[in-house]
Amino acid sequence: MTPVLKITDLHKSFGDVKVLTGIDLTVQKGDVVSLIGSSGSGKTTLLRCVNLLEEFERGTIEIAGEAIGYREEGGRRRRLPERQIARQRAMTGMAFQQFNLFPHMTALKNVMLGLVKTKKLGQDEARAIAEKWLDRVGMIERKDHFPGQLSGGQQQRVAIARAIAMNPQLMLFDEVTSSLDPELVQEVLAVVRDLAADGMTMLIVTHEMRFARDVSTKVVFMDQGRIAEEGPPEAVFGAPKSERLAGFLANSEI
Amino acid sequence: MDYDFNFAVIWRNWDLLASGLGLGLFLAVVSIAIGCVIGLVAAFGMLSKHRVLRWLSLSYVSAIRNTPILVLILFTYFALPQLGVALEKIPSFILTLSLYAGAYLSEVFRAGLVAQPKGLREAGLAIGLTELKIRAYIIVPVMLRNVLPSLSNNFISLFKDTSLAAAIAVPDLTFYARKINVESFRVIETWMVASLIYVATCYAIAAVLRRLERRLAIPR
Ligand SMILES: Nc1ncnc2c1ncn2[C@@H]1O[C@H](COP(=O)(O)OP(=O)(O)OP(=O)(O)O)[C@@H](O)[C@H]1O
Numbered sequence: 001m002t003p004v005l006k007i008t009d010l011h012k013s014f015g016d017v018k019v020l021t022g023i024d025l026t027v028q029k030g031d032v033v034s035l036i037g038s039s040g041s042g043k044t045t046l047l048r049c050v051n052l053l054e055e056f057e058r059g060t061i062e063i064a065g066e067a068i069g070y071r072e073e074g075g076r077r078r079r080l081p082e083r084q085i086a087r088q089r090a091m092t093g094m095a096f097q098q099f100n101l102f103p104h105m106t107a108l109k110n111v112m113l114g115l116v117k118t119k120k121l122g123q124d125e126a127r128a129i130a131e132k133w134l135d136r137v138g139m140i141e142r143k144d145h146f147p148g149q150l151s152g153g154q155q156q157r158v159a160i161a162r163a164i165a166m167n168p169q170l171m172l173f174d175e176v177t178s179s180l181d182p183e184l185v186q187e188v189l190a191v192v193r194d195l196a197a198d199g200m201t202m203l204i205v206t207h208e209m210r211f212a213r214d215v216s217t218k219v220v221f222m223d224q225g226r227i228a229e230e231g232p233p234e235a236v237f238g239a240p241k242s243e244r245l246a247g248f249l250a251n252s253e254i
Numbered sequence: 255m256d257y258d259f260n261f262a263v264i265w266r267n268w269d270l271l272a273s274g275l276g277l278g279l280f281l282a283v284v285s286i287a288i289g290c291v292i293g294l295v296a297a298f299g300m301l302s303k304h305r306v307l308r309w310l311s312l313s314y315v316s317a318i319r320n321t322p323i324l325v326l327i328l329f330t331y332f333a334l335p336q337l338g339v340a341l342e343k344i345p346s347f348i349l350t351l352s353l354y355a356g357a358y359l360s361e362v363f364r365a366g367l368v369a370q371p372k373g374l375r376e377a378g379l380a381i382g383l384t385e386l387k388i389r390a391y392i393i394v395p396v397m398l399r400n401v402l403p404s405l406s407n408n409f410i411s412l413f414k415d416t417s418l419a420a421a422i423a424v425p426d427l428t429f430y431a432r433k434i435n436v437e438s439f440r441v442i443e444t445w446m447v448a449s450l451i452y453v454a455t456c457y458a459i460a461a462v463l464r465r466l467e468r469r470l471a472i473p474r
């Protein structure tokens with residue numbers, strides 16, 4: 001079966017700083033992959049490359065078999081035109097650490113915007129889909145509230161609904177609970193768990209080790225721009241092979 | 255001081271003053287509307303990654319901002335026709351005031367755009383929107399709501415600047431005040447009333463705009 005995501009030999013630098021140095025990763029349909037690793041190891045950068053928010057110099061990223069971001073042209077590698085990039089971006093959904101809801105729109109309109117302007121759905125259909133997902137994340141009662149009138153946890157749930165309503169093949173979560181007050185973390189994790197249980201394919205960057213252990217089908221440990229270790233959660237958390245991973249886990253709360 | 259105030263001649267001409275005031279408001283509204291469009295284009299120009307666009311926008315803004323507005327008005331009305339662009343008084347004045355407003359608003363807009371968190375654009379990209387749509391549906395609407403107070407201040411300044419239209423005989427409030435003054439010799443009364451009308455109008459505009467700001471502000 002064609003994997004949902006296939007990353008081959010991905011390299012990425014910011015100027016002289018090499019941030020990703022040869023990433024290979026495959027995600028199958030229904031997989032829930034957690035990315036863990038210390039600060040600065042390149043987790044966010046990896047996610048942003050998959051969502052084409054960052055350019056990368058080498059390697060390929062395929063989503064459902066389609067190479068994204070670049071094409072070969074007479075032996076030269078070229079960034080695709082904006083329209084095509086935009087279409088490919090919509091194949092993945094992204095939830096950000098800072099929610100990034102559109103502050104001038106209600107929760108409902110936030111979720112509807114992509115459906116209407118990217119997917120070109122009619123207002124009624126878009127509204128129905130948006131309401132379905134807002135209900136799913138427990139935010140239907142607040143659908144007419146503006147982001148500024150919602151708590152961080154509520155905003156993040158709306159942001160997740162906004163991404164998922166686009167029906168992406170793969171959901172990307174970048175530390176979606178890191179900027180939340182501790183008492184709001186669980187309500188967001190519950191939403192992610194619910195989606196995982198439903199078979200949504202996802203790639204999750206998280207510092208919540210217990211959550212990663214519970215929810216993942218695979219855990220990937222990143223270290224200095226590489227994948228240092230990967231495997232099922234029991235193996236990665238239960239029997240780390242490398243000293244780096246053992247050290248990292250010892251310093252993380254489980 | 256023993257001066258006999260006599261406002262009779264002014265009351266007799268209230269219709270002239272009212273029409274002058276109406277024209278001034280009209281000029282200000284049209285100019286700020288056009289100025290907003292020019293200002294937006296110039297603001298994006300100043301932030302563009304293309305050097306030529308940046309240079310063009312910056313040149314426009316600094317040229318306008320470093321020229322007294324009265325000179326701009328006289329230039330457009332008297333010098334442009336010599337260069338082949340002859341405009342009637344009112345269109346000529348609207349052109350000048352719009353370009354003038356555009357230069358000042360572009361600075362307001364540019365600051366508003368720069369202050370916006372880059373996460374908004376990225377969230378738009380992530381749901382598959384193109385740059386143009388992101389600007390149209392997210393960046394510009396959010397920015398405009400954030401700069402509403404500056405926009406109001408600019409509008410009030412612009413309304414006061416319409417009094418300079420009298421310099422090219424556009425029949426605004428100042429123009430008629432001068433006419434009444436010349437015909438009646440009631441210098442103090444005329445200019446007192448004209449000033450008071452400007453003050454009261456600015457107060458009223460400010461009150462209306464404050465309500466509008468509250469209505470349009472992003473709810474928190
Ligand atoms: N826009 C940028 N310009 C320059 N360097 C950057 C940029 N973004 C990230 N980096 C650098 O790339 C490296 C990897 O950053 P990244 O944000 O991917 O790490 P991370 O694993 O997500 O860390 P954290 O756990 O703190 O979120 C870091 O050294 C960081 O300083």
Ligand SMILES: [Mg+2]
Nearest residue numbers: 043044045175
């Ligand atoms: Mg990160």
